[in-house]
Amino acid sequence: MVDLPPATRLAGPVDTATYGEYRVPDTPGPLLRFTGRITGDGEFTPGPQRYHVYGGWFCPWSHRVAITRSLAGLDDVVSMSYVDGERDGRGWAFREQYGPDPVNGFTFLRQAYEAGEEGFEAHVSVPALWDRVHARLVSNDSHTIGIDLATRFRHLATPLVDTYPAHLRDRIEELDRWLGPTVNHGTGAATTGTGPARAALLEAFEQLDDRLSRTRYLLGDALTEADIRLWVTLVRYDVGANAARAINPGLHVYPHLWSYARDLYTIPAFRDTTDFATFSHPGATLPDWSAPADR
Template identity: 40%
Template sequence: MKLGREISGDGRFVRQPNRFTNRIEPDSPYPPGPGRYHLYASYACPWAQRSLIVRQLLGLEDIIGLTVVDPIRDDKGWRFTLSPGDRDPVTGASYLSELYHATDPEYFGRYTVPCIWDTQTERLVTNDYPQLTITLETAFAPWHAAGSPDLYPSRLRRDIDAMNDWLYGGINNAVYEAGFSRNQQKYEDAVTRVFTTLDRLEERLTTHRFLHGDQLTDSDVRLYTTLARFDPVYYSHFKCSIRRLTDYPALWAYARDLYQRPAFHNTTDFDQIKRHYFITQTNVNPSQVVPVGPALDWDAPHGRG
């Protein structure tokens, strides 16, 4: 993978900015509505799985289309080899990069999931993954299924935003900083931050069912996609190996509590996750050998009510 531009002079991984940041919102060039927008995602990717979970939790499957990319990227990036004829049924493209170049012929960064395509203008609207779940939770509210959870309730928005920022720096992106670091000290800084964050989360989830109390929110979705990958991938591949998720009783039970809900379970594919990281990230795993374990019982009773 092409990380060259994202490794700073001191060996630190600094993630590229999101290139497409238009918003789907009422009274804008991209108003929300059924059938117009199409999501491109990978089951392997934690940033993309957030949108997959939220789309299912809110019952938006018939409102926003979906194409899932092959978990294994080649040197031209994400491929549509899971779709009939190896082509995206919506655009006819073979590679996700074709959508990026159709939107901006000068685009030179990595071609990332998740992203949203507008079938009317035939352009990418956004690959701004932190905003994407919020958009599904707010702009698409008129199309949420009856009885679906309010993942971004007005009274908690400030707390959710603050928690999400803290999760990003402390764990969601910190595992990547540890894994992609080319400098011992920067790696140690990142890995220490990961485990300080997990220790604090363990304390919080010992007394709270979810991050913000009794109600499942957007923050839980963001934490879950990192926890699901922790023992199978980040522990070994990204060298986040001080402790395992399963060494934290409250966090491990919390992760199972979420996993056992259909929207989380249906979008968690451990095989695709492991094959993606271990085969595609040859900068970290040149042999491309995929580990067999770990054997984890995600279906064990969580005991959290």
């Protein structure tokens, strides 16, 4: 860790007049440039306090990882900190609200990316998994970060919930192939008129509502990564993409889906990693997430 006074490890205010708006770079190669995995015998092996997650309270993909980390019992094994919720052309930064980078003293998250790729010019995103041993990023792929946190540290921590059990992994990924494009990525597109994205999203909600009328979680009685992946979109729906009720009257029109979402919110790993203020549109009406779920 860089030994600098906290005040010198904070970025200045967002300055779009000088640096412009952040744009996802149109550079060759994959959007997710770092795709390392934690394994038992590879370059990145599990160890206590070896890894750190750089996240963003506003980001659903970071939210997934934060929930999994907590359910896996890793709060004291894998550390996590948060970038500021606003950015300019320089990308995500560490500012006063969430404090300095506790691992490296970076002022901008881009510096973590540059540690692994000199002159890095691709997309700087959260979540990003940092390895203290090699002093570089392991991955910025939320999908595999979540899986690795759920499965690779059980000799170091007792999970509260096994969110990626071996016998359900194929079904979890099968659901993701449906809900990923239709719901997680489809809500934004669904706000524009009555096109196919909106129809597909509402049809998915109807199917989920029917499914959840017969089972507590997506895959029966087991809370899994499938529920985490869906929930981070549901919790943002009525204060984000559907804040103006441009898609439908609200999540409440699907009573079983809405009750399921509130039921998950009662779990500390979900509730304590949620800050509505960081992702709600201005003027959005927050539904009553504390209403009894009756499940």
